[in-house]
Structures are given as structure tokens and as C-alpha cells.
Amino acid sequence: MKQTRRAAGAIGISGLLLCSTAWAADPPAQNAPIYVRTVEEFEYRPGSPRMTTAIYSPQPDGPRERMPLILALHFGGPVTPTTGRDFAEMLVLPALRELGAVILAPNCPGRGWTDPISEEAVLKLIAVVRKRFLIDKRRVAVTGFSMGAIGAYRLAARHPELFKAAIPVSGIPSSEDLASLRDMPLFIIHSDGDEVFPMDEAGPAFEILRQKNPATRIDILGGLSHYQTAAYVPALKKAAAWLKKAWKSR
Numbered sequence: 001m002k003q004t005r006r007a008a009g010a011i012g013i014s015g016l017l018l019c020s021t022a023w024a025a026d027p028p029a030q031n032a033p034i035y036v037r038t039v040e041e042f043e044y045r046p047g048s049p050r051m052t053t054a055i056y057s058p059q060p061d062g063p064r065e066r067m068p069l070i071l072a073l074h075f076g077g078p079v080t081p082t083t084g085r086d087f088a089e090m091l092v093l094p095a096l097r098e099l100g101a102v103i104l105a106p107n108c109p110g111r112g113w114t115d116p117i118s119e120e121a122v123l124k125l126i127a128v129v130r131k132r133f134l135i136d137k138r139r140v141a142v143t144g145f146s147m148g149a150i151g152a153y154r155l156a157a158r159h160p161e162l163f164k165a166a167i168p169v170s171g172i173p174s175s176e177d178l179a180s181l182r183d184m185p186l187f188i189i190h191s192d193g194d195e196v197f198p199m200d201e202a203g204p205a206f207e208i209l210r211q212k213n214p215a216t217r218i219d220i221l222g223g224l225s226h227y228q229t230a231a232y233v234p235a236l237k238k239a240a241a242w243l244k245k246a247w248k249s250r
Contacts, residue, residue: 113151
């Protein structure tokens with residue numbers, strides 16, 4: 001990741017704007033949009049602990065148009081001030097930046113992304129960001145890795161009115177969420193070498209989804225460890241083209 005010029009005049013969502021920086025791939029892809037990254041502390045409920053969130057917004061070349069929105073949910077482990085940002089710049093930005101979407105990468109405020117606290121926080125975050133940016137409500141997606149993938153399944157299952165597609169990477173849906181994903185476009189990325197969610201556990205869940213939901217695509221990768229997050233970039237890049245088609249069908 002390479003930081004280039006400073007961006008001027010950024011406005012915080014709610015509370016404190018920590019920093020604003022122009023962000024570009026290293027090296028930048030040809031014709032790829034330049035993104036401005038703001039890192040902000042968001043108070044999702046009066047008196048609640050602030051949720052640190054990295055927000056990536058593409059800089060338009062011409063007249064402003066409505067943009068897609070992608071919620072990016074990080075993996076498990078200790079949450080530091082840069083966890084969401086590090087995850088976005090390790091996996092989501094390199095893979096999906098060609099979509100020109102506003103990308104939200106919050107730090108998990110609860111005990112996992114399926115915690116009701118986390119669900120409330122991200123929904124309110126999205127509601128505020130949709131007022132701040134020109135967002136196309138027909139092109140909203142959620143992605144996540146490991147714990148974030150489980151959260152992506154949960155949010156897609158519970159909020160189909162908001163999320164029009166989901167891309168879970170290296171995670172398994174709960175039995176509760178399996179029953180509610182019949183109509184959600186899903187692009188599932190998993191590795192047959194995953195040590196945390198091995199295929200003998202993930203495979204049956206994926207097969208249920210495949211049978212119940214014809215809009216499910218499953219991409220099984222060969223040999224990648226669960227802990228090689230950045231190595232999943234090429235697979236997530238493939239999902240970008242699929243996502244464009246999925247959004248058009250909604």
C-alpha cells in the first residue's frame with residue numbers, strides 16, 4: 001500500500017475525523033480510480049463506544065454519479081485501531097477497486113459480526129454514509145473473511161432489503177442463516193486447504209445453499225491456508241465481474 005497526496009476538506013461521519021489520505025494501489029492499476037481514505041470514529045448510539053471505520057471513496061473524473069457501496073468485514077482476532085483498514089487494504093481494495101464503490105471497513109464493536117451490537121452499528125453506519133455519498137441502493141454488497149464471512153452471511157440473510165449480493169470468503173453460514181438465503185446472490189470463496197473451516201464441514205453447508213439458492217456460485221481454491229488472507233485477492237477479483245451482473249439482476 002502506498003499513500004500519495006493529502007486530501008483536503010474531508011468531513012467526518014459523526015465524531016472525530018482521525019485522518020484523510022489519498023490511497024492508491026502500489027503500483028496503481030491502469031485506469032483504476034484514485035481513492036481517498038478517511039479514518040473516522042463513529043458513534044452509532046448516544047454514549048456508545050466509538051467504532052473506528054476506514055472509508056474509501058473514489059474520486060470521480062467527471063460529473064458525480066450514484067456509486068456502489070461495499071461493506072467489508074474483517075477477520076477475527078484482537079481488534080486494533082487499524083484492523084478494518086488493514087483488512088481492506090490487504091484484500092478488498094486490491095480486488096474490488098475497479099468497481100468504483102464506496103468501501104466501508106469498520107472495526108468490529110461487538111463479540112463478532114453476528115453480535116446484535118455489531119449488527120446495529122453497521123446498519124446505522126450504512127444509513128449515515130448513504131446520506132453523505134451518492135449511493136445506488138441497487139448496488140450494495142457485503143463481503144468478509146473468516147469471522148467477517150460469517151457476518152456477511154448473517155447480514156445478507158437478515159437484511160435483503162439493503163444488501164443485494166454477498167461475497168463470503170473462508171467462512172460457513174449458521175444453520176439459522178442457511179434457511180434465509182434462498183434469493184440472495186452469493187459468490188462463495190473457500191479453500192480446500194482451510195484449517196479453520198475444513199471442507200468436510202463447509203461442503204455440506206455449501207451444498208444446501210446450492211440446492212436452495214440457484215443464485216449461488218461457489219469457487220473452491222486449491223491448497224491455500226486460512227491464514228493467507230492476501231492470497232485470496234485473485235479469487236475476489238473474479239467476483240467483481242460476477243457482482244456487476246448480480247446487481248443488474250436485482
